[in-house]
Amino acid sequence: MTDNGEGLRLGKDLVGLKDLSREQILGILDTAEPFKEISERPIKKVPILRGQTIVNLFMEPSTRTRISFEFAEKRLSADTVNISSSGSSVQKGESLVDTARNLEAMRIHMVVVRHGSSGAARFLADRIPSNVINAGDGQHAHPTQALLDLLTIRDRFGDIEGRRVCIVGDIQHSRVARSNIWGLLKCGAEVAVCGPKTLIPAGIEDLGVQVFGRVEEGIEWCDVLYVLRLQLERMQGGYVPSLREYNRVFGISSSRLQQAASDMIVLHPGPINRGVEIDSAVANGPRSVILPQVTNGVAVRMAVLYLLAGGQPEFAESAKGEDK
Amino acid sequence: MTRPLLLTGGRVIDPSTNTDAELDLLVVDERVMAVEQGISGPDDAVRISVEGLVVAPGLIDVHVHFREPGGEHKETIRTGAKAAAAGGFTTVWAMPNTDPPLDDPAAVGYVREEARRWARKGEGGARVSPVGAASKGLAGEQMTEIGGLVEAGAVAVTDDGYPIADPLLMRRLLEYTQRFDIPVLQHAEDMALTAAGVMNEGAVATELGLRGIPNVSEAAVVARDMFLAELTGGHVHIQHISTREAVGLIARGRERGVRITAEVTPHHIALTEEAVRGYRTEAKMNPPLRTEQDRLAIRQGLIDGVIGIIATDHAPHHYEEKEREFDDAPFGIVGLETALSVCVTELVSTGDLTLSQLIDRMSCAPARTMGIDGGTLQPGSPADIVVFDPDVKWSVDPGQFHSKSQNTPFVGKEVRGRVRWTIVAGEIRYEGEA
Numbered sequence: 001m002t003d004n005g006e007g008l009r010l011g012k013d014l015v016g017l018k019d020l021s022r023e024q025i026l027g028i029l030d031t032a033e034p035f036k037e038i039s040e041r042p043i044k045k046v047p048i049l050r051g052q053t054i055v056n057l058f059m060e061p062s063t064r065t066r067i068s069f070e071f072a073e074k075r076l077s078a079d080t081v082n083i084s085s086s087g088s089s090v091q092k093g094e095s096l097v098d099t100a101r102n103l104e105a106m107r108i109h110m111v112v113v114r115h116g117s118s119g120a121a122r123f124l125a126d127r128i129p130s131n132v133i134n135a136g137d138g139q140h141a142h143p144t145q146a147l148l149d150l151l152t153i154r155d156r157f158g159d160i161e162g163r164r165v166c167i168v169g170d171i172q173h174s175r176v177a178r179s180n181i182w183g184l185l186k187c188g189a190e191v192a193v194c195g196p197k198t199l200i201p202a203g204i205e206d207l208g209v210q211v212f213g214r215v216e217e218g219i220e221w222c223d224v225l226y227v228l229r230l231q232l233e234r235m236q237g238g239y240v241p242s243l244r245e246y247n248r249v250f251g252i253s254s255s256r257l258q259q260a261a262s263d264m265i266v267l268h269p270g271p272i273n274r275g276v277e278i279d280s281a282v283a284n285g286p287r288s289v290i291l292p293q294v295t296n297g298v299a300v301r302m303a304v305l306y307l308l309a310g311g312q313p314e315f316a317e318s319a320k321g322e323d324k
Numbered sequence: 325m326t327r328p329l330l331l332t333g334g335r336v337i338d339p340s341t342n343t344d345a346e347l348d349l350l351v352v353d354e355r356v357m358a359v360e361q362g363i364s365g366p367d368d369a370v371r372i373s374v375e376g377l378v379v380a381p382g383l384i385d386v387h388v389h390f391r392e393p394g395g396e397h398k399e400t401i402r403t404g405a406k407a408a409a410a411g412g413f414t415t416v417w418a419m420p421n422t423d424p425p426l427d428d429p430a431a432v433g434y435v436r437e438e439a440r441r442w443a444r445k446g447e448g449g450a451r452v453s454p455v456g457a458a459s460k461g462l463a464g465e466q467m468t469e470i471g472g473l474v475e476a477g478a479v480a481v482t483d484d485g486y487p488i489a490d491p492l493l494m495r496r497l498l499e500y501t502q503r504f505d506i507p508v509l510q511h512a513e514d515m516a517l518t519a520a521g522v523m524n525e526g527a528v529a530t531e532l533g534l535r536g537i538p539n540v541s542e543a544a545v546v547a548r549d550m551f552l553a554e555l556t557g558g559h560v561h562i563q564h565i566s567t568r569e570a571v572g573l574i575a576r577g578r579e580r581g582v583r584i585t586a587e588v589t590p591h592h593i594a595l596t597e598e599a600v601r602g603y604r605t606e607a608k609m610n611p612p613l614r615t616e617q618d619r620l621a622i623r624q625g626l627i628d629g630v631i632g633i634i635a636t637d638h639a640p641h642h643y644e645e646k647e648r649e650f651d652d653a654p655f656g657i658v659g660l661e662t663a664l665s666v667c668v669t670e671l672v673s674t675g676d677l678t679l680s681q682l683i684d685r686m687s688c689a690p691a692r693t694m695g696i697d698g699g700t701l702q703p704g705s706p707a708d709i710v711v712f713d714p715d716v717k718w719s720v721d722p723g724q725f726h727s728k729s730q731n732t733p734f735v736g737k738e739v740r741g742r743v744r745w746t747i748v749a750g751e752i753r754y755e756g757e758a
Contacts, residue, residue: 018531095648117649118533119603138651140533175533202536203527 010307013125013132016141017182025186027313029151031303032296034317038075039298046320048306049078055103058114058135059085059096064270064294065135065145069112072301078109096120100128110308113137118175131308139173144304145269146179148297150187152289153224155296156265161188166218168250169228169277170239172199176269177228181207194218195228195250198239215250220259225287227252227268230277243276253279257287265289326751328352330365334374334711338381339684340692340700349379351707354749359701374711377744380683381699382414382450382708383664384690386509387484387563387587387635389656390452392438393431394423399640399728401438404660405449407638407727409754411660412743413450414708415698416638420457421485427457427468429476436477449726449753450746451708453479453696458497458508464489467496474504480694482509484563489515491548498558507559507585507694512545512570513537513611522651524597524612532603534650537612543569550577550584559583561694564637566592566611568621575630585693587635588622590659590666591733595619599733605646605653606733609639627676632689634682636663640729661725662734668714668741679714707750712743713758 008027010020017025038046054073058066066082073080083099090099096115103111110131113121118138125132136142154160165184171177171193184191185208193204194212205211212218219225230246240246252266266278266287274280283290303316311319329351336347336359348363349356365371390404399407401418408416418435420426426435432454439452456473458481460466470481481501488494488510497508518541523529525536546562550573553560565571565586577584591609596616599607607613625631639656646653667686671677677685687710691699698708720737722730746754 095644097647115649117651119650122603123649138533139535178531178533201530202525202538203530206527207531 008313014143014304014308015121015125015132015134017143017146017179017186020186022186022188025147025150025183028147028300028303028307029154031307031313031316032151032299034320035302035306036296036299038302038320039295044075045077046075047077048311048319049073049076049309052078052110052309053108054078054080054110054112054305055108056080056082056112057099057103058083059090060114060116060136062114062136065114068294068297069135069301071298072305075298076302076305078305096124097127100124104128104130110305133304133308136175139175139178141179142175143179144297144301145176146183147304148293148300149180149226149267149269150183151296151300152267152293155292156289157223160184162190163224164190164192164222165224165226166192166194166212166222167226167228168194168215168218168252170199170230170234171195171204171228172201173231173234174228180226181209192218192221196240196246199234215252216256216259219256223261223264225252225260225264225266227266227278229269229271230273247276251277251279252282254281254285257282267293270294326354328366328369329707329747329750330363330369330371331374331379331711332371334377334379336379336701337680337683338701339680340381340688341702343701344680349701349709351747351750354707356701356703356705356707358703372745374744376713377711378679378714379709379711381687381701382710382746382748383412383686384415384696384699385413385636385638385660385663386417386633386690386694388416388418388638388660389421389640390418390435391422391640393434397728398642401435401452402442402447402449403726403728404638405439405442405452406754407660407725408450409746409748410726410743410756411662412664412710412712412746413660414710414746414748415451415453415696417453417455417479419482419484420455421462425457425462426454426478427460427462429469429472432456432473432478433476448748451748453477455479455509456481458483458488459493462486464493467493467500470500470504474506478506479696480506480509480561482511482563484509484511487511487513487515487545491552494549495552495556498552498556498560502558505695507561509561509563510545510549511563512542512549514541514544517541517544522608523600524614526597526615528597528600532600539567539569539614539618542567542611543573546570546573550574550582553577553584554580554582557583559585562586564589564592564611564635565622565625565631566614566618568618571621571625571630575625578630585633586631587633588626588631589635589637590663590670591657592619593623593626594666594670595733603650604733605648605650606657606731606735608650608653608655609637609657610655623671623676626685632685632693634663634667634685635690636660640727641731642729643731646731657731657733658725658727658729659732661727662720662732662739664712664743665718665739665741666734669739672714673740707747709747710743711745711747712741714741716740716742718742
């Protein structure tokens, strides 16, 4: 990868948005634009990553993210292998670094990693020469999710700068919230978080966000309401008394949205717990951009793969058209 | 019987006798014979010129983990004792959280005898005093046979590695141990509040997505144990203080005359939670590195004497155990071979403590507080001595450690002060390079 001096190049890896500049983030979104169209073609395949070998190393269950990456890889003609923790050498006690080094020995180009421990993606990236893309590490970061969210917000409003985004729910355990906070702040948005105090992590204000205790305040304030999934295990942890109680106090219902701005939109990273953090009428309603988020996910991941493989943003349009 | 030993021309600093002067020191029959000017000494004495170097009572560390039995791949009693001597320590207290734990007289006796056995073979290091388990299996339920443990050589009891959580057990321990005049060492932590945390709770943990351990997890137990010590008259010693709240509580307890003492580690003096960034497992320990505010408060506590003792919590772990995801890596770092240098650099070079005050915190105070025979160069006392260069600069290279493990956050750190000789019972147990 050559440095063209514009500071837009990504490094070897994509571990988190905190490491990127505003220009790099917007560069990824710009690169994603021409890739959107590939998924709309009858034959959804271009030869951009032909001959590239990509390992999807998923040490934690995932449906949406794994499939989205796989579509992105396959539509760019990469060769892919999927590894999950069950039924692999990990179950036999192999360490993460040994798993990675063995993959490396088979001569691969990239690893897309999902892992339950914060810092796992950074750990891998520091130890192997392949490109590492973080597909979610513990409670730390999920950069491609935040990028697809940014793209979705930009699609709707034309710009991210100055938009007010309120993230509602389990901030404490959410890598999606953290990556969105970094991405949104770097792109000039205002960010607030809202949820039960038991699920608002200590020192979150130091990241540059404000905190609303009442979801009604956040709804009135924001242009974008980002609803997080409430993990069912939070009940066992004693963070909230019950799902019904959570829905009563923090659930996003049509009636709560009556105070919202007319053009306010609702995002959710999925999978949805209908009737818990969000009511069906909202999830299926006119403000919801939940399915466009999923569609954008494939384009954003194509862009990230393309850029890490050495592609240049300005050539994305021509690259996808020609048969190299 | 070893030959007499004469150290000439050194700067003898012994806070226990208010000494800080250029003097000679003569050792005969494992004991300090004289500390004076111009000692001629017996003809057969081994003479070492120590001009320009500090001669002080050997350092005492009341908190180390030597892993034997059960964790010999991390450290053994032999390698631990050698590492201690290399760090200038002449006495260390080995914690009982081995496998099996030191919860019966045979296990306690084994640790003491193993150290003596290597010393007899000329492979000795610091004296190793075993600390007995406070509860059977460190399970926090049934008290161990403390009388038997003391007979076998135990110098204190603790469940370190774990807190003594049950307040009633703690009360009984503080009552029962008075018969033996030994302290109860407490790893002060409320595990329910810690809730599987892996670093300090706060903005850094939030940013890294790591589970936090709040300050109150330590402070709540310190407060409880202070009241229990007051009620019972027993001696509770709070290990590795990390929070400003705990410093405040101990200050209040001591003002009221409660028998509560405390120690602080060199790493809590030198580092903050910022060292964890990059998911550096060599900065993962329990209690965790805290904020700058906490760091300054515990330094002040050490300067004021609220915290009397510096202890390392030397916790060796094998490279592969630390070379993994942050959540899964074990807590703890090694400290014996960097403690004196880190403290000279962080406390003496900064003007916060004099060399004499530092030696007090690392030798005299632990001896005085815990009833250890040592911490003084008074004639007649055991010839446990450290000789160090207080000014020489070097950079920490774990590859040079005598410990079996290298897990230190101070790798590459430029430090001042280095041990030249460590003498235990009149015998040179370590000689470092000039």
